[in-house]
Amino acid sequence: MFTGMLHTHVLVVSLFLILYLIKTFLLVIGKHDMLDKFVKKTKVPEMIISTLFLLTGIYLAIYSGQRGAWLWVKLFVVACSIPLAVIAFKKKHNASALLSLMFLVYAYGISETKSPFMTENKPFDTAGLQGVEAGKAIYVAKCIQCHGDNGKLKLSGAKDLTVSALSHDEKIAIVTNGKNAMMSYKKQLTQQQIDDVVAYVETLKAN
Template sequence: MPFVAFYHTHKLVVVLFILIYLIKAILLLMGNKDALNKFNKKVKIPEMIVSALLFITGIIMLNNIADFNLIFTIKLTIVVAAIPIAVIAYKKYNKILAVLALIMLISAYGLAEIFKAQFGKRQVVTEVVTDPANEQYNARVHGAALFTAQCIVCHGADGKASFSGAKDLTLSTKSADEIIETIKIGKNTMPKMAGIYSEQELKALADYVNSLR
């Protein structure tokens, strides 16, 4: 599944990109220009590679998204604005701009996670019957669609993958209620879905997860 690979590569380079600028911001805030200059020299090539990968994987991700909403637009705008601000900040040794750029990048990452959750849900709405009152409604099919749209990226199609620290769902001993609670509050790198999915959707998803055992 190429898209999954690109997604995780993109996520990794985003984290590395933010980490590089976090270290730079700390050094700048400490007023240690010599250390900052040395760090800039050491990470110059790695930073160029990370930036290139960020751009390439970002373009690929964009090509796989047909639905742009307000959150995604804001996220994209923040990223585009943050990079030149960061460049100016470290050239001018401007602490305020450096912190601003870092906050913007971290915020963009958070918005990306929110968009991912909402985008996955919208995909399902157009693919399967989601109304329990409809005689064609099938909770297992509904749950499978939700899983494919939202969870497959980390858990894999069979629930056995372990991307981003995901657990092997085929070995899970959790009850449906426990699964629902985990989905709601999130765990480790898994974002919380409370408010994203309805109770019916959570039940359908938990039912499907249990079927993977």
């Protein structure tokens, strides 16, 4: 369910951005007649897209395991962009349209990086720890919000780690590259740390 919602959200947000880009472009180059025609023609699809945008977004915000300051900043930024966009196209005001577009792009950046400053996450410090010990520290810091301390929590569409049928290498690939709601950890963890955390995940299975 969560994964389906996530894919629908990404799809409708992309469609929304494409429509918005076309409208902003027509506005900025001064093709106001064309803009009005385009707005009229796309009125119904746009209403459907915006509604799905909001509904899937609310669902994801409620059921996501990763809630933090970034999510509130993102919601605030999206909320600000809406009245700006309405004013921009009603009053044919270029600056408002561009500002609103910047807000939307910023919100997209926050979503991708899960950080209001869009900074890449700092490498995780496991100094002094090795192997499964290091893996446990990483697991507690990075993984429990979706997988739970025993691996059985299935937030954000996560899989039960204690019954995973994946091989060590397949698990490494998922932690490295991410999958659906699970983000990629290749920037936050070293290759060794990814290996360690997967080794720890494998101990959850034994218990």
